[in-house]
Amino acid sequence: xxxxxxxxxxxxxxxxxxxxxxxxxxxxxxxxxxxxxxxxxxxxxxxxxxxxxxxxxxxxxxxxxxxxxxxxxxxxxxxxxxxxxxxxxxxxxxxxxxxxxxxxxxxxxxxxxxxxxxxxxxxxxxxxxxxxxxxxxxxxxxxxxxxxxxxxxxxxxxxxxxxxxxxxxxxxxxxxxxxxxxxxxxxxxxxxxxxxxxxxxxxxxxxxxxxxxxxxxxxxxxxxxxxxxxxxxxxxxxxxxxxxxxxxxxxxxxxxxxxxxxxxxxxxxxxxxxxxxxxxxxxxxxxxxxxxxxxxxxxxxxxxxxxxxxxxxxxxxxxxxxxxxxxxxxxxxxxxxxxxxxxxxxxxxxxxxxxxxxxxxxxxxxxxxxxxxxxxxxxxxxxxx
Numbered sequence: 001x002x003x004x005x006x007x008x009x010x011x012x013x014x015x016x017x018x019x020x021x022x023x024x025x026x027x028x029x030x031x032x033x034x035x036x037x038x039x040x041x042x043x044x045x046x047x048x049x050x051x052x053x054x055x056x057x058x059x060x061x062x063x064x065x066x067x068x069x070x071x072x073x074x075x076x077x078x079x080x081x082x083x084x085x086x087x088x089x090x091x092x093x094x095x096x097x098x099x100x101x102x103x104x105x106x107x108x109x110x111x112x113x114x115x116x117x118x119x120x121x122x123x124x125x126x127x128x129x130x131x132x133x134x135x136x137x138x139x140x141x142x143x144x145x146x147x148x149x150x151x152x153x154x155x156x157x158x159x160x161x162x163x164x165x166x167x168x169x170x171x172x173x174x175x176x177x178x179x180x181x182x183x184x185x186x187x188x189x190x191x192x193x194x195x196x197x198x199x200x201x202x203x204x205x206x207x208x209x210x211x212x213x214x215x216x217x218x219x220x221x222x223x224x225x226x227x228x229x230x231x232x233x234x235x236x237x238x239x240x241x242x243x244x245x246x247x248x249x250x251x252x253x254x255x256x257x258x259x260x261x262x263x264x265x266x267x268x269x270x271x272x273x274x275x276x277x278x279x280x281x282x283x284x285x286x287x288x289x290x291x292x293x294x295x296x297x298x299x300x301x302x303x304x305x306x307x308x309x310x311x312x313x314x315x316x317x318x319x320x321x322x323x324x325x326x327x328x329x330x331x332x333x334x335x336x337x338x339x340x341x342x343x344x345x346x347x348x349x350x351x352x353x354x355x356x357x358x359x360x361x362x363x364x365x366x367x368x369x370x371x372x373x374x375x376x377x378x379x380x381x382x383x384x385x
Contacts, residue, residue, distance in 0.1 A: 024324035025345050034340035036363040037372055042209050042315055043288045044362035045238025045278055054277035055270055063273060067266035072255070075266035083272040087243045090279045091215055091231070092222045095251040097244045098275070099260070100267045102204050102232035103129040105242035107136070108260040109200060109228065110171070113250060114139035117166035119159050121152050123183070125176050127202060128348075139169065146176075149187040156195055168197035174217040175205040178349050178357060180312030182217065189221050200228045208236025209315060214282040214289050237282075239274035241267050292362055299360050299369050306377055318344075319356040319376065327354035333379045339372045 020026040032039075045051055058079070069075035080098055087096035099105040110133025114120055120134050120141035134141040142159065145151035156168055170192055172183045185201070192199040203216040211219035214236065218229050225247050233241040244254070254261055281288070296315045303310045303317075311318055321327035324345045331343035334356070345354045356376075360369070 024328060032340060034335060034338045035368050035372065036340055036361060037358050038340045038342045039359060039361060039363065040205065040235035041238055041363060042205075042236040042292060042359075042361045043214075043238065043281075045208075045236070045281060045288075048238065048281070050281060051238055051274055051277055054273055058270060058273040063269050065268060065270055067269055069266065070262060070264060071266045072262055077266070077269040077272070079269035079272040079276075080266060083276040084243075086276050086279055087231075087245065090213070090283065091229070091243075091245050092219070093229075093245040094223070094248045095246060097246070097251050097254060097261070098267060098272060099242045099244060100264065101240060102127075102202070102230060102234065102242040104260050104264070105230050105232075105244050106130050106202060107133040108254065108258050109230065109244060110134055111137040111260070112254055112258040113198075113228070114169045115166065117164075118169060119156070119164055119166060120169045120171055121155050123147065123152075123172045125179065126171060126173055127177065127204070130171055130202065134171075139166070140164070147181065147184060149184055149191060152188065153191060153195075156191075156197070168195055169200060170197055171200045171202075173202045173204065175203075175210070175314055175316070177205050177316065178344060178355070179318055180314040180316030182314070185217060185221065189224070189227070192226050196226075198226050198228060200230070202230045202232075204230070204232035204235055205314075205316060207231040207233075208278070208282055209289065209292060213286065233271075233275045233278070237275055237278040239278055240271050241275055243275070288362065292360070295362070295364075295366065295369070296360050298366055299373075302370055302373050306373055308377075315360040317358040317360065319358060321354050321356065322352055324354045327356065330379060331356055334372070334375055337375045337379075339375060341372075 017026060063079060067075035067077055084096045084098055099108060106127060106129035110130060114137055116138040118139040120139050121144050122130060122134055122141055124143050124146045142155050144155050152170060170188055172188060174183050174185060188199055201218050203218060207216045208214040210217045216231060221227055228246040228250060231243040233239045233243060300310045321330060327343040327345065331341055334341045341356050341358060344357045349355060
C-alpha cells in the first residue's frame with residue numbers, strides 16, 4: 001500500500017520527465033571531458049596560477065571560507081568591502097554591490113528597484129533570471145522584439161498611451177549567450193535618456209572580453225545615473241558571484257530593501273578575493289583579452305575558409321540544427337571525437353532552433369579550433385542520417 005501511495009505521489013513528475021524524453025529534451029549531468037568548447041571561462045582564469053595563489057595567500061592570512069551570516073549581520077567581511085571598492089574603481093562607477101551569482105543578482109535587481117506602476121521592457125532573448133525577476137516583481141512588464149530599438153520605443157509609447165505613468169526600465173544583455181550577437185547599446189542609452197528611463201544591462205558574457213581593460217560593452221557609458229549593470233563573475237572572471245554597479249542611492253536602496261541580499265548568507269570571502277584578483281589581472285595582463293580577440297577572429301576566418309558563414313561575430317558561435325534529437329546526436333559525435341561541445345534545446349532556446357553552442361576560450365589553441373571545425377564539417381552530414 002505504501003509503495004502504491006509513494007508511486008502515486010511521484011506520478012506527475014514521472015509523467016513530466018517522460019514527456020521531456022519523448023521530445024528529446026530530457027537533461028542529465030555529465031562530467032567535463034575533452035577539449036573545452038563549451039565553458040564560459042573565456043580568459044582561462046578559472047585555473048590560472050595567479051588566481052590560485054591569491055586564494056592560497058588569503059587562506060594563509062586567515063580569510064574564512066564562509067561568511068557565516070548575511071552582509072547586514074556578521075557576514076560583511078573586509079574582503080567584500082575591498083572587492084566592491086576595487087570594482088567601483090575598475091568600472092568607473094560610484095558603487096558596486098556583490099551578490100552570490102548572476103541569476104540571483106538579476107532576480108534581486110528586478111524584484112527590488114522597479115516599483116508598482118513602473119514598466120519593465122525586456123528584450124525577448126534575455127536570460128531566464130531576468131524573466132523570473134520580472135514575473136515576481138512589482139512592476140508591469142512587456143517583451144520587445146530582439147535587438148529592435150523601434151520595438152522598445154513602440155512598447156513604451158503604447159504603455160504611456162494606455163495610461164502608464166511610472167518609470168520605465170529597459171532590460172537587455174550586452175552580448176546574448178545563445179546567439180552571440182550584440183545589443184544596440186548606443187540607441188538604447190539614447191532612448192533611456194529620451195524617455196527618462198533606466199537601462200539595466202546584463203554584461204555576463206562581455207565582462208572581461210570587451211571594452212577597455214575588459215570593462216565590458218557598457219564601459220563608455222558607465223557612471224550614468226540611469227544605468228545599472230550586472231557584471232557576472234563566474235565567466236571570464238573565472239570565479240563566482242556577480243557585481244551590480246549603480247549610483248549610490250540605488251545601492252543603498254538594495255541594501256535596505258532587497259530581500260535576496262538581506263536574507264541570504266553573504267558570498268564566500270574567498271570568492272570576493274578571487275574576483276578582486278581577476279579584476280587586477282584584467283588591469284595587469286591586457287594580453288589575455290588581446291589573445292582571445294585574436295583567437296575569436298581566427299575562428300571566424302576558419303569557418304569562412306570551410307565555406308560556412310558564421311552567425312555571430314563574438315566568442316559565442318551557435319550552430320543551428322533545428323531538431324532536438326539531431327542536435328544531441330551531433331553533439332555526441334563531436335564529444336566522441338574529443339571536443340566538449342554541448343547541445344542546447346528548448347526552452348533555453350526557441351522551439352525549432354536546437355543548436356550546438358560553440359564557445360571560444362583561451363583554454364584552446366588555434367590547432368584545437370581547426371581540428372574542431374574539421375570534425376564539425378565531417379560530422380554535419382552524418383548527423384542527418
